[in-house]
Amino acid sequence: MSQRGLRVATAALTVGLSAAIGLGAGHGVAHADRPPAVNPALRPAGDPAVPPDKTERPAxxxxxxxxxxxxxxxxxxxxRTLDLDRAWQFSQGEGQVIAVIDTGVARHPRLPDLEAAGDFVAAGGDGTEDCDGHGTFVAGIIAASRVDGQGFAGVAPRARIMTIRQTSKMYQKEGASRDKAPDAFPDGYGTLGTMASAIVRAVDRGATVINISEVWCGPEKNVDGPIGAALQYAVDRDVVVVVAAGNAEDSCKTENTVTDPLDPTADPWSKVRVNVVPARWDDYVLSVGSIDANGAPSKFTVAGPWLSVAAPGENMVSLDPRGTSTAVGAVNQRGEQSPMSGTSFATPIVSGVVALVRARFPELSAREVMKRIQATAHAPAEGWNKYIGYGSVDPIAALTEEVTGELPPKTPTPPKNQQLAVPAAKPAPDNTARDVALIGTGVIAAALLLGYLASFPIRRRFGVAEDND
Structure with missing residues (x-):
């Protein structure tokens, strides 16, 4: 590949809409609020699936x-960490349709019956072009079929993928290249509006799970009303939506404090400086953070009071969007080889587990499935934290455990000052048995001694008689 080609090649290993719509971190410090009440009137139509602007992919x-x-x-x-071989004894995601709202999903032999459901990036597209590679990576982690001799498979290998292309770093508005240098990167394309439309479209076309491994980040508070309306529409129609928490190393660079050790009882939302959308609509989504191979939170996971659960998200394996085999990464815009790491790839793990649960428990509503996923996760010591939520997702527990009661609030269990009870004074020891034993032993010893001493005169008489003889 030429040096120029390396410079312009890109892999959306975490898709950030901030680059596409001109909003993101770094616009000053602001405190986030809980999302406002949903306004259903803001919900967009899901049809037709066409870009709202004329777009182009530069030469x-x-x-x-x-x-x-x-x-x-x-x-x-x-x-291996998820122990999927055991989980598949209970469910493989049969009958579930997972909509991947992303950069498109390429047709691949291990994604049979891929449903092409539309393209909000390029006019005339059907969602099966994936120039970025990101959407195909996500889809493979969710539902790549099992193949003899291949260790890799999707979490829900018998589920079916629906693809809706909603964003791409390779496209931009038509004519945007006129004011750029010949080798400048494209602007990227995709907005919160097209994301909301894609969610509605996925619901209307029969998805049971929706995976959104892309985020918008910024301090602005009133730009995502259509997203809230679309997410409420999904949950009300019994669809589980799973979304990424975002990557601090990519489009969400501001650190959210959430829990302040100097003010541990403060409302976590008051400590948030950057909103992450759609993750912040936590009443309607499962928001997913990433953990490493040791189970520790990944350094890139954006903290937030909306975190639901976490899943492995580093050095992943998935499907090759350019061929028929597997892939471990792509080449970024600087020509650097990047591994498949990010909350983008932890999110499809959870979407796959949701599909397993929905197939095993078809009677559960979307909200009941969300509760089960969170209640059966491996909880951190404090019960919930800002990086992994209620903990690392556990497919076996989600498929087998009994879930009762309500989830605790999304706040760490506060420290408690508790005076420990003073131990009661120990009762005086009862030495009766010891004393009886000692007295008895003394009596016996004395008797033996007296008997021994009494034997001396007798032995003396016997000795004299023998001398006289």
Missing amino acids: NSNCADIVTGGDGSTIPSAQ
Whole structure:
């Protein structure tokens, strides 16, 4: 590949809408609020699936190069951690349709019956072009079918993928190149409006789960009303929506304090400086953070009071959007090889587990499924925290445990000052048995001694008689 090609190749290893719509972190400090009440009137139509603007892919905007690998019988570490072989004894996601709202999903032999449900990026597209590679990576983690001799498989290998392309770093509004240098990167395309339309479209076309591995980040508070309306529409129609928490190393660079050790009882929302959408609409979504191979929160996960659960999200394996095998990463805009890491790839793990649960418990509503996923996660010591929510998702527990009661609030269990009871004084020891034993022993010893001493005169008489003889 030429040096110029390397410069313009890009891999959306975490898609950030901030770059596409000109909003993001770094616009000053502001405190976030809980999302406002949903206004259903803001819900957009899901049809037709066309970009609201004329778009173009510049001639120098080559599709991302893919780093292949991960094939063979070795089971990827994330898959081993989740113990999917055992989970598949209970469910493989049969009958579930997972909508992947992303950069498109390429047709792949391990994604049979892929449903092409529309394209909000390029006119005339159907959602199966994936120039970025990101959407195909996500779809493979969710539902890549099982193949003999291959260790990698999707979390829900018998579920079906629906693709709706909603964003791409390779596209931009038509004519945007006129004021740019010949080798400048495209602006990218995708807005909160097209995301909201894609959510509605997925619901209307029969998705049971929706995966959104892309985020918008910024301090603005009133730009996502259509997203809230679309998410409420999804949950009301019994669809579970799973979304990424965002990457601090990408489009969400501001650190959210959430819990302040100097003010531990403060409202977590009062400590938030940057909103993450759609994650902040936590009444309607499962928001997913990432953990590493040791189970610790990934350094890139954006903290927030909306975190629901976490899943493995580093050095993942998925499907190759350019071929028929597997992939482990792509090439970024600087020509650097990037691994498949990010909350983007933790999110499809949870979407896959949701599909497993929905297939095993078809009687559960969307909200009941969300509760089960959170209630059966491996909780942190404080019960909930700002990086992994209620903990690391556990497919086996989600498929087998009994879930009762309500979830605790999304706040760490506060420290408590408690005076420990003073131990009661120990009762005086009862030495009766010891004393009886000692007295008895003394009596016996004395008797033996007296008997011994009394024997001396007798032995003396006997000794004299023998001398006289």
